[in-house]
Amino acid sequence: MPITTVGLDADDTLWHNETIFRLTQARFLDLLSAHADTATTEARLAEVERRNLRLYGYGIKGFTLSMIETAMELCDGEAPAPVVREILAAGREMIAHPVETLPGVDETVAALAERHRLVLITKGDLLDQERKLAASGLGELFAAVEIVSEKDRGTYDRVFARHGTGADEAVMVGNSMKSDVLPALEAGAFAVHIPYHITWAHELADAPDGHARYGTLDTIAALPAWIAERA
């Protein structure tokens, strides 16, 4: 079975992302330390984020709004203005944060592009993801970019039909078991999990049990060999 098309997740697969969220979150916990203990703030932020996901989707702008809302809730509706200003500033800094590709990404993506059609498949804010791709210097290597609001089986069916030769001849590669691996396998694609050292709670899921089209790798540098073995 040829693998014509390689779908690549972006955040925490090609470049650091969750680290930046966690740093901002640490700054947020610190900001609110006079109003609530760390565990309470953390739990409340997670709850507000989950509640807002349906409205805001994924990305920095929604995260910023959720931080402000959480601050209000933890301060009985009276979050001090400097706290709100700090949160706004933190959100802007996240957007402006330089893009740092993960070890092995630059060489491996360049090598993959010589043999396969590469498609970037990612959630998040449209403009923000486009900016990161441009800043990464990898943009020219991708035949297509799909920024989607949800990654489910239908997403992979559609994207690999549109930009490749169908899910059957495609592999999806990413750090999220829930968003990158499981729905891609359901769509009939190959799927490779490359864990990032931290995972957003909303993206956790169990690994598939002995699926013939599933693999897990420590580093993206091992991906070309993994694909070659399946050819």
Place this chain on the structure above:
Amino acid sequence: MPITTVGLDADDTLWHNETIFRLTQARFLDLLSAHADTATTEARLAEVERRNLRLYGYGIKGFTLSMIETAMELCDGEAPAPVVREILAAGREMIAHPVETLPGVDETVAALAERHRLVLITKGDLLDQERKLAASGLGELFAAVEIVSEKDRGTYDRVFARHGTGADEAVMVGNSMKSDVLPALEAGAFAVHIPYHITWAHELADAPDGHARYGTLDTIAALPAWIAERA
């Protein structure tokens, strides 16, 4: 010259949008009336929005963040918490606002879909635009949906090549001279301007002067006849 493909803008072309922004803005002006006069607040909000466009792109989440930032600036960094809470609530209500299609849209889009490939081409928040399309009941009539961060000549080149038979055989239809009409004409497409009764200041531009492929219509109901005349 056959017109195989019809690109349709969404906000203020298929359904009301700017009206909802203006209502929220009126609420915002009112909210800040104790701190600044209407003209000052309005001017400052426009300035903050323009400054943030590069960071936030188009859409409700960025607008909400810009309102909070404007409130902070107008209150010397000390916007009262109730003002911030009201802005957050206003943003959430905008997202949850029911979609109301413009007069003639439902019938006309259905009629166009029988003869042409329809492509929705819009800016804004990804999740928000997908939700509006689903709520409008028009989703099934579109062969493709392209939510883009910018509408320039390259956007139309790419979208009409991917989903149609090239810009040469496509028409772009929308309420924005700057985003829908001028760059589509540059790409070699036909373009039809259907003005909405209010236009966001950032979308204003002059009409093209006597361009053979340009038309302006009072209502979308006149679009099928306009296209038929060009066939």
